[in-house]
Amino acid sequence: MTPNKTRKKCNLCSTVYKFSTSQTNMKKHMKSVHPNIFNEMAQGSSIYDTMLGMRKPLPHENLMINKLILIFLIKTNISFSTIDNSAFKRIFNYANKNIKLWCRQTIKKNLDNVYNLAKNNLIEKLNNHTNLFSITTDIWTANNIMSFCALTFHYINKNWVNINLVLHMIAFPHPHTGDEICKIVLFLLEEFKLKDRILSITHVNGSNEVKAVQLLQKYYQSHYSKILYGYRCLAHIINLIVKVGLNCFEEKLKNIEQIVAKLHSSSKFMQSYKAVSGATKILLAVKTRWNSKYLMISSINKNMNAIQDLVKQGIIGTDITPTPDDCAFFIKKSASNGTNDNS
Template identity: 25%
Template sequence: MVYSADSRYGTGNLIRHSRTCVKKDTRDLGQMLLQTNAAGELGPRFPKFNAEFFRELVVIAIVKHGLPFQFIEYDSIRNIFLYLNPETKLFSRNTAKTDVLKVYEIEKKRLIDMLRSIPGKISLPSDCWMSITTNGYISLIAHFVDNKWNLQKRILNFSFMPPPHTGVAMAEKIYSLLKDWGIEKKIESITLDNAAANDVFVSCLKNNLDLLCDGEYFHVRCCADILNSVIQEGLKEVNAAVIKVRESVKYCKGSQARECRFLDCVEYVSLSSSRGLRQDVPTRWNSTFIMFESALYFKKAFMHLEISDTNYVQCPTSEEWSKIEKISKFLKVFYEVTCAFSGTKYPTANIYFQHVLKVRLLLKEEMESDDAFLKRMAIRMWGKLEKYWAEFSTIMAIAAILDPRYKFQLVD
């Protein structure tokens, strides 16, 4: 096309031409096939398909996202792979399983080398579980500081634990796992819950390890587990109120019709339904605290539901609601301490001393208070606290002293 280039016509001609120009979108074939990499070298824009790397990526996806091995045999997934590259060599779930085991062995060797190279010691938490099918399992986790002074955590084992689950049997199992990792000479401490078999477990394991101070500081009792025991003891004082709140939440969540009736009551008393009711796990006290917090928020809705629904008979009385309010306020300190102890991305040994001290002072204060109900509850909890924390841990006191925020002042 011919355009007038005279200046009096302006640049409108060129603008209209640029919108319809055919050659503008035409690129050289070499530009589409080649590109310059970060090093300034010219290479193919699309690298050659690597079948081994493709298999490795699929295996990593299976492990990372907990996908079933059969995932690789899904028709739709295979169609996607073939669409992306017709040269893709598809493989079976058995091959995927074999590849996962290969990746495990590679990563295990890498972790063994890391554990053996660190200059410091390793701390181990361990615990046992019983599955729904009554099979026993034991876990082993390593906490350590690497060569760059970063706090690290690695799950070493989650292994089947055949009966008997005695202290001797668990000591033999853990020691065999430590030997497998080659770290039996680098252990500093082990953190366990308060199961009866653990004392025997520790005494048997100590004899086979090279420990600091002849193992005086080897056994560390789980702080979160002790707090759980202390608070569960205190909740026995208000067991009836706890059961009523728990049953009230269960009732409202029991069916869609009940939930709708409860939401109608929430709307009637002008509360927000976005907060939601929280069901607790009886063995985890912090979930009970969260349940109390949510129940107190919906207190008026529960009271209205009691009037409007004759089948709902588990609503706490006014006296019980008053107790729950006091408990919730009282337990908030314990909840904050539990959250602090449960941290995994920061060291917790240095904060143990101040938080245990906070708990002791709170219980002492309530034991001397004028509120008879809280006083009885605090006395029960104090008895359980003294069972495990009658004396402060010396090694934990040293950790507090080394924290520049506390030094000797807190310990004194």
């Protein structure tokens, strides 16, 4: 039972009813609606007794075990094929050979049910929130060359706490035109019944996203006589400024980038580096990951002694080796601007 100050909710059937300080109502409910579980509880047994072959699990216990496995798959983001793996099955067979595990198809079906339940609960929660929402769009291409669009929404609840949640993430095939971005944003908002409750949208500076926001603003003006405020992402603007600024120090960056590329280009070089550095990582700059260039320079700076050892051994040449001054220049600049390794 899940209690609050005036009501109790059954965890098995979600029945909600009033209760006093006694447990009479709960006992009557369990005895009349869930007699098998009530009898089991009366005998003092629990779901843990099903493990190590102590007894055959009851249907609701078998269901709970499979639900816990489903939660495990969601939390760890591992493949559904894990369920069909003989080593995975052996664990539960050892614990209790009578446990019936769901197959991959049943797991997927129940995953859809869990998603739909969570989605409906979120829609109900948002409908109970009377204020407006702001949204942020994000479009990117993954390593497998598939494109995605995510919609994050933001609001302040009644306790003045800022809430940020990913509303949806969906595959977004080309073309990524302003028209298509506008359509997919409206589609996602309609799916969550939020289309008429949006105050503002934050977006990056790509011409297609700027165009999409202009179309959304026209839509809200014509359909709801509302102003949709559009804001360009400040962090993205700063990142673009930093990229342009780094062009002024191209020569100083050249050797740092070359040594990192060299270490990551061959297992031979990386093995030699790990042998002298104690396996300390050298980070690779990723253009879509903000601040990664600074983190790359910082990792080189911390491991400069190991890199110089490789030079002395003749494993890497001096022509591509940065000097301590090269790294110190950027570290000093970053420190003066308040940047740190955790930014």
